[in-house]
Amino acid sequence: MGGRDTDIVLLDENGIRCDGRKVNETRKVTIKAGVLKNANGSAYIEFGDNKILVGVYGPRDVHPKHMSDTDTGILRCRYHMAPFSVGERKNPAPSRREVEISKVIKEALEPAVMLKEFPRTAVDVFMEVLQADGGTRCAALTGASVALADAGIPMRDLVAGCAAGKAADAVILDVNNEEDQAGQADLPIGYMPNLKKITLLQLDGVLTPEEYKQCIEIGIDGCNQVYEIQKKALQDKFFASGEKQ
């Protein structure tokens, strides 16, 4: 952030972005629920060129026992990148960045999950980034919501994720990798459309108060679009007759 030197044209004279999108357009998002055999729930999401696999296990016993809570279930999240998911091979051990994102996603999902329904147990959400292209945390969060629902975990709402941001002095929706690297700000958002609550919010980069407002506005729009795709994925899994891949 903060405008690294680059030759890339992030926004042309017609308001078209480097990947052909308009400023308020998301990348193509496809989600498929129930893709893993062993997991209690799962989802595979492609969010632009991001490719993320999410598996959910639980509610299940907690070891060691003293980590469990007699009043409530606990949610545990792990966001992890495959070594081959990024440009230069990544060390497989979890980085501090992955530890932080895991925590932020956990706290974005907690408002949506009815944890009190399964006291003493844990639900584990494992997000595996197979290919990364900017905006992985929003994509992982989006997929995790679908995987939780697929696992039959009681939920108040789905959480949909989409980033807003700023590049070439314009407020844009769904920041891709080039815009993240060469742009001015990245504001990932997680949103519960029915409950109208933002549960994930971070910011890298500089925004005026006015731009900040616009980013939140446009980001919520993006989340609402993503939400429709989440619902469709769950319907396809539960109601569609077949079309198994």
Added chain:
Amino acid sequence: MGGRDTDIVLLDENGIRCDGRKVNETRKVTIKAGVLKNANGSAYIEFGDNKILVGVYGPRDVHPKHMSDTDTGILRCRYHMAPFSVGERKNPAPSRREVEISKVIKEALEPAVMLKEFPRTAVDVFMEVLQADGGTRCAALTGASVALADAGIPMRDLVAGCAAGKAADAVILDVNNEEDQAGQADLPIGYMPNLKKITLLQLDGVLTPEEYKQCIEIGIDGCNQVYEIQKKALQDKFFASGEKQ
């Protein structure tokens, strides 16, 4: 493996190897049982220039308790190289290679140990390589069998270890360090002579099916020779009058 460049003559025109042996000859093996004061059983083995000390503790309690098994005893093995045991000083922390060899040796010893005789407890086998010269895993396995017997652990058979391999296009017995580095294949074998079962088998390098058969054949021969030395070491310990070093 796979024929690294080297000037060394692994086999001369008379069929003599770089250390003076014939193709079907093992290096000199000496074993002494009962060499440590504190261990319940122990052995010191020299296998060519390999020098390995093995100590056995147990059967003893398992901590934490949930690692124990009410139906059977468990065998735990650690193969470890001293920092000064190899050409360039080795980091004392266990490498992934040492972790794998520990597991392979454990599974080579398990068929020989009557684990059901000591449920809820563990027997620990610690193998310390003081000097390495090719074939350490076979040597460590050989010494470990003797140390287990020395500890009075009930056993169905001893496991004897000896590698076969290929160098200078010939099938050879008991691969030494130079042959391992510059040769074509290394096939370590662990064998129970009475039960006629192979319990350790690995391979690095390329063998035709026919060579593979020959290697197993010659390797079993080598194990049978090593077995006689194992038995003698135990007899010397238990029946010989003295000759304490």
Added chain:
Amino acid sequence: MGGRDTDIVLLDENGIRCDGRKVNETRKVTIKAGVLKNANGSAYIEFGDNKILVGVYGPRDVHPKHMSDTDTGILRCRYHMAPFSVGERKNPAPSRREVEISKVIKEALEPAVMLKEFPRTAVDVFMEVLQADGGTRCAALTGASVALADAGIPMRDLVAGCAAGKAADAVILDVNNEEDQAGQADLPIGYMPNLKKITLLQLDGVLTPEEYKQCIEIGIDGCNQVYEIQKKALQDKFFASGEKQ
């Protein structure tokens, strides 16, 4: 130690050291007890340019339980340096040096603490070096004694710390950083003035038997001086009307 090359004059023709002190003079020591809000006891000590903060928690429960002792309380000590406390930034993870010093200080404090008075529990002493200038272990030990007393832990005596040493062929008191680097010996001492027992003693460097005797002699003198400052700090905390900073 052992006389590294340096241009510094450690002792001039008038017997004055590089920081202006005489050979038998300590640096300025100031101690303030009760400086932390959350800790059960605490102290801030400046020993020359050393600045060290000590916090004490306990007696409190021990986790895991099997680490506790039904017959006695246990003392746990952690000596730790802030990354910015030394010339070149220090990695925040505890070094082997810090592990050793923690153990040496623990064993220097144990004779002074009446551990039998609080069986099954632990007292934790955390020493944080904010700025280091030679002699940190003596300074930390000195501060820790005051913090333990401030926490109301029953004690037989305070332990006062001060190093003796050798520089420019002279026996000196309270070795500073330059003298530690360029001098000939450093002999840190921990001493219980009432019980007349030395509870911490280490040595780096070479001393003749006669110099060794002189070092212990002068070091005990230094500890006695430090002891007066310790007592004053505790009086200021408990009896003085106010003068809160």
Added chain:
Amino acid sequence: MSDGLIIDQLKKNQILDLLKEGKRVDGRQFDEPRKLTIDIGVIPKAEGSARARLGDTEVVAGVKVQPERPFPDTGDKGMLICTAEILPIAHPSAETGPPQPPVVELARVTDRGIRESGMLDMKQLVLEKDKSVIGVFCDNAVTDHDGNLFDACSYASTAAINSCKIPKYEMQDDAPVKIEGEFTEPPITTLPVSVTMAKIDDYIVVDPTIEEWGIMDARITITSNSDGNVVALQKGGSDGFTQEELIKCAETSVKVGSQIREIIKQSKQSDN
């Protein structure tokens, strides 16, 4: 989201009852931070340092400045790394050992607030392009924990970096050599300041104490710069915020942040 802090039910009810009346346990307004005191130069041997006391929360930040070999793709900029650790003296619940997720988050949020603001003009911290650059390491040590470590670390870091001295180096034989006793001012462009707000029920309060922290439903940390722009942001906790709340929080952050910024500025002047 309590990050391991346990507050008893009685205390919780007391706090909630007061909030309903528009009051806080310690008498502050909802948008009023605790008293902030900043002392700079507390670690004279470090190139910069500051002790920040925010109520009973206390942090010591020390800045080390030393030459570093740059990463291959950023050889035209200096390096800046901020860290944070909660010392075990700070609270009975503080743990030694590898940092747990809440501490990793604290360190990363502290770092991001400084870094994303562009506080230091990193291009001025190059000794020789691609060979040697100046590294600025600002390590925060929490010495007493009464809640809201995010802001205390933000203030200590900004004050320490703002008041640091950059030693002069000369390149000799491709290696940087320090010129003893010569220093330059750090290339400061702006002063980033974070303000953390806790949401308890539907009330949002600035600068939560450890008790408010322990019972809050959600929190948000918003960092603004000298121009009143937003430069970093971190939502936490097990609940969410409405769009309106977030707009309001940003306004509060900019407003409160400008008061804090004055205290940080004065800390430097009072030292001179």
Added chain:
Amino acid sequence: MSDGLIIDQLKKNQILDLLKEGKRVDGRQFDEPRKLTIDIGVIPKAEGSARARLGDTEVVAGVKVQPERPFPDTGDKGMLICTAEILPIAHPSAETGPPQPPVVELARVTDRGIRESGMLDMKQLVLEKDKSVIGVFCDNAVTDHDGNLFDACSYASTAAINSCKIPKYEMQDDAPVKIEGEFTEPPITTLPVSVTMAKIDDYIVVDPTIEEWGIMDARITITSNSDGNVVALQKGGSDGFTQEELIKCAETSVKVGSQIREIIKQSKQSDN
């Protein structure tokens, strides 16, 4: 040897009873592997990739190719490293944290099968002797675990490396610079394929499912190359094999391996 998998006694008896009748639970012949599907190019941004599904076991392998500084004694050869991890999504028993011995073994056996076969002609992967060589990293991620991870990782790795592209580099000022958009084929010499057999009582079955894996007495993994030679081998489990069994297993491995090799070859062609 169960590597932590627990199979109930009823299931175990059922499997054993069927084996005595010459049958397997899923209807396969003793020497018949499960259906293998390989899709290559599933990670387009990696230089090579493959997803292998062996029954319900699934592995994604990704290949990264990048310049590396060689070790002092192997400056005339490129680098090749294969790894494997069992993702926690793959099975309820999978653990995060440092790899346990069974995972270390999986990774090392996967690596050895590729490396010892000489699959890649490493001498062709040198940019400048002793200064810079091409490193090929093939990382296997197990995404669903229904037994026999050894073979699934072998097939995914071989397919991913076989189908990878090697970017072109030029040495400039002793440093390798990538030429965008230019690639060469990897220097493939042979296609190694492992076949794992489980011994249950005295029956030996190819490609065990997770249930067969959980009750087996011993196992052997034999890797053969395109010439039908044996290139790597790993015995595991708490029992041993007779000499005759081992000869038979090698024959089975070569035979089954040649069928598998055709599927791997076709996966590349169907992509083009």
Added chain:
Amino acid sequence: MSDGLIIDQLKKNQILDLLKEGKRVDGRQFDEPRKLTIDIGVIPKAEGSARARLGDTEVVAGVKVQPERPFPDTGDKGMLICTAEILPIAHPSAETGPPQPPVVELARVTDRGIRESGMLDMKQLVLEKDKSVIGVFCDNAVTDHDGNLFDACSYASTAAINSCKIPKYEMQDDAPVKIEGEFTEPPITTLPVSVTMAKIDDYIVVDPTIEEWGIMDARITITSNSDGNVVALQKGGSDGFTQEELIKCAETSVKVGSQIREIIKQSKQSDN
């Protein structure tokens, strides 16, 4: 301070009763170490090695000598590092895994005794100033533990270093190249020898066995050099020493140390 060793009360009383009569359990005088046997050259492939048996405590020390890049501020001196580990074969209480504080202390005290004595003239171990120096690594492996590991490691280390051979190296293209078969003697200046004394009640005994170690109140390890000077010192345990005791301990250390030094010297001669 027992470092995890538990001695039963009966044994403890027996030891104490004997001490009151001026006797020790194994019949030794208070100032009498156990029988020391040193064999050098036990690891022929290492550049130096020694096995020290002190009673039933046994340590094998191996010395590796290899070229190293020096640290920036010590480019005019070779490197010397001694380590120690307690192998799990040595005692039922020995643990694998990262070294616990008692093992860290053992390693550091062993290292300090050798290093601070100036045993090796490090200035003679430079191949090219600031570029390449000779590193001497002496690793101690405790193989049987019957108490007083400090002294056993001290003797094994001193004997191993004293008898090591330094390979010859030539600098070629800024890199050191070993000249096969050529060696020089190590630049030995003095032979450091530690003597450890345990305080039990008010009795001080030299070279405690594991049982004496388990019940002692405090201990002190004093290392002296060939000139009879004190070069390193480490107090341990949960009690203190009086000034008089410490003076006496130093005298004992120098006296006993000179006997030990003869055994170490002879171990080298008997090898030749």
